[in-house]
Amino acid sequence: MTATTSPSERELLPRYRSLRRRRIFASLGTTLALCCAGLAAGVLLVILAYVVVQGARAINWNFLTQLPHPIGVPGGGVGNGILGTLIIIGLATAMAVPLGLLTGIYLALFGRGPIPEGLRFLSDVLSGVPSIAIGLFAYAVLVAPLKHFSAFSASFAFMMLMLPLLVRTSEQAIRSVPQTVREGALALGMSNFRATMYIVLPTAMPAIITALLLAIARVVGETAPLLFTAFGSQFWQANPNQPMAVLALQVFTYAISPYPEWQTQAWGGALLLILAVLILSLGARLMLRRATRDLEA
Amino acid sequence: MTAAMAALAESVLAADDLSAYYGSNKAVGNVTIGFRRKAVTALIGPSGCGKTTMLRCLNRIHEVAFDAQVEGRVLLDGQDIYAAGIDPMSIRRRIGMVFQRPNPFPTLSILDNTLACAGRGVGRREKLEVAERALRSAALWDEVKDKLKTSPLRLSGGQQQRLCIARAVAAQPDVLLMDEPTASLDPIATAVIEELMSSLTEEFTIVAVTHNMQQAARVSDCTAFMLADETGVGRLIEVDETAKLFTKPSDRRTEDYITGRFG
Numbered sequence: 001m002t003a004t005t006s007p008s009e010r011e012l013l014p015r016y017r018s019l020r021r022r023r024i025f026a027s028l029g030t031t032l033a034l035c036c037a038g039l040a041a042g043v044l045l046v047i048l049a050y051v052v053v054q055g056a057r058a059i060n061w062n063f064l065t066q067l068p069h070p071i072g073v074p075g076g077g078v079g080n081g082i083l084g085t086l087i088i089i090g091l092a093t094a095m096a097v098p099l100g101l102l103t104g105i106y107l108a109l110f111g112r113g114p115i116p117e118g119l120r121f122l123s124d125v126l127s128g129v130p131s132i133a134i135g136l137f138a139y140a141v142l143v144a145p146l147k148h149f150s151a152f153s154a155s156f157a158f159m160m161l162m163l164p165l166l167v168r169t170s171e172q173a174i175r176s177v178p179q180t181v182r183e184g185a186l187a188l189g190m191s192n193f194r195a196t197m198y199i200v201l202p203t204a205m206p207a208i209i210t211a212l213l214l215a216i217a218r219v220v221g222e223t224a225p226l227l228f229t230a231f232g233s234q235f236w237q238a239n240p241n242q243p244m245a246v247l248a249l250q251v252f253t254y255a256i257s258p259y260p261e262w263q264t265q266a267w268g269g270a271l272l273l274i275l276a277v278l279i280l281s282l283g284a285r286l287m288l289r290r291a292t293r294d295l296e297a
Numbered sequence: 298m299t300a301a302m303a304a305l306a307e308s309v310l311a312a313d314d315l316s317a318y319y320g321s322n323k324a325v326g327n328v329t330i331g332f333r334r335k336a337v338t339a340l341i342g343p344s345g346c347g348k349t350t351m352l353r354c355l356n357r358i359h360e361v362a363f364d365a366q367v368e369g370r371v372l373l374d375g376q377d378i379y380a381a382g383i384d385p386m387s388i389r390r391r392i393g394m395v396f397q398r399p400n401p402f403p404t405l406s407i408l409d410n411t412l413a414c415a416g417r418g419v420g421r422r423e424k425l426e427v428a429e430r431a432l433r434s435a436a437l438w439d440e441v442k443d444k445l446k447t448s449p450l451r452l453s454g455g456q457q458q459r460l461c462i463a464r465a466v467a468a469q470p471d472v473l474l475m476d477e478p479t480a481s482l483d484p485i486a487t488a489v490i491e492e493l494m495s496s497l498t499e500e501f502t503i504v505a506v507t508h509n510m511q512q513a514a515r516v517s518d519c520t521a522f523m524l525a526d527e528t529g530v531g532r533l534i535e536v537d538e539t540a541k542l543f544t545k546p547s548d549r550r551t552e553d554y555i556t557g558r559f560g
Contacts, residue, residue: 112363184400184461187358188414188468189390199413202404 051271058268068234068250071259078269080236081247088151088230089216091240092158097212099159100166104208105196107167108174120168127164134160135225142229149231151244157225162215169211173204210287217280221273223248247272308372309334309502310355310392310472315369317350317359324350326530327369330521332472337494337503339517339539341510343554346523347531348506349397352474355504356392357385373471390414393465395475399457401449401464408445410460415467427467434500435463436493455486462493466501473497475505479512491516510555514543522551 069076135157142153177200185195231243254266308331317325325347332338340348353359370377378388411428432438437459479487494516521536535548546552
């Protein structure tokens with residue numbers, strides 16, 4: 001058969017060969033990309049599985065609801081740490097949301113000129129500052145002058161961590177609302193303020209809530225700024241003006257302790273933190289799906 | 298010129314030596330035109346001739362864009378809407394606008410869309426009456442009366458556009474501006490909107506931008522032809538009764554355009 005190759009087929013041969021080479025390269029590239037993706041996901045899954053296996057042993061009702069026991073006394077839990085985490089993050093959210101949202105609105109609506117550009121730059125810088133430096137700042141302005149550790153100073157540090165994320169994402173969310181929707185509101189004779197609050201903001205809300213959930217997820221496991229702000233406590237404490245137990249801090253303390261019981265409890269705490277992040281991320285994804293669906297329709 | 302000034306004085310809405318800019322870029326130059334009460338005036342012209350910008354100057358929505366500027370006067374019942382101390386919001390309540398793409402408010406129900414800027418501070422029953430009247434005049438009531446509380450995003454494009462018309466009508470303006478209201482619609486939905494435009498002139502003065510000369514010929518009483526000059530500035534070439542402009546245009550360039558020699 002090869003002997004009777006027609007001229008036209010012979011002309012086609014080199015092209016065919018290069019096409020085959022391309023196919024091989026393409027499949028190689030795809031395989032490589034798949035392998036990398038698998039590796040990344042695999043590492044994550046191994047970490048997750050390890051934490052689940054190690055942590056599941058520690059988790060029971062007492063672990064979730066009781067105070068830590070002294071060394072040598074079996075049992076005990078991280079109930080005060082869970083409560084402290086909720087209080088500190090709640091306070092941080094209450095401070096960060098109005099500030100971040102209003103700044104985001106300002107940037108989205110009056111986003112040109114040196115002042116908005118400066119704000120954007122500052123917020124980008126703030127998002128890159130190591131959390132321990134932010135904790136140090138909170139210590140310098142809220143702990144040192146008052147001469148005692150407090151949950152509030154930890155909330156303040158968390159607020160600073162959440163703020164840049166909230167500012168930039170709420171700006172983006174508001175910007176992604178089509179200009180025609182805003183103009184439609186203005187063309188009806190609505191004021192700029194009313195058009196923003198009544199029409200634009202609700203349209204952007206799912207995306208903003210997504211950003212908030214991700215911001216909370218970011219600070220849930222944050223430990224460094226807590227070392228010299230919330231400080232930790234062995235007792236039930238709901239007063240934000242006092243040192244307070246925090247879950248992430250308890251994980252840290254227990255993990256570096258030499259006692260096997262505490263180490264087990266550290267894994268339990270870590271599992272709780274991962275579960276919290278998982279739930280927040282899932283919620284964020286759901287909200288985001290809603291947001292994109294609304295805008296596409 | 299005196300005849301033109303007299304026409305301006307009679308018009309419910311008129312532009313007097315109106316120019317519009319984006320930054321230093323002049324998009325519309327020195328347009329003087331009057332719009333006849335309770336009639337449809339069509340603005341036609343090729344892409345980029347400034348007809349949409351011109352329309353957007355008439356309800357002061359042009360200035361919403363960054364670095365947009367306006368010179369000249371726009372007279373609403375003889376009063377300059379660009380005069381000092383005039384609130385653009387009060388102008389936009391009297392001059393409604395319908396956009397090229399339907400833009401219902403995505404988070405509000407059909408009912409709340411209709412009432413977005415109407416019937417504030419009145420009772421529930423009255424609100425429903427206002428909404429029904431507006432939706433009826435937009436020929437949408439029968440299609441949505443059973444789903445007033447649902448999202449407008451479930452409606453078809455043509456229905457959404459009629460909802461936007463209802464929304465504008467509910468504010469009881471004097472003038473309705475329409476920026477290519479059928480550009481994103483299929484022929485059937487387009488026919489519905491065109492029919493609607495004719496019936497709306499019983500109450501409103503309509504100024505409509507259109508790309509489509511057949512549409513201008515079908516729906517309008519007067520037609521204005523705009524064209525960008527060699528420096529890219531949109532100019533008004535001529536304005537006349539639609540029947541006359543399409544049969545015996547007085548300007549050579551109008552004739553070239555409507556006979557399809559360019560654009």
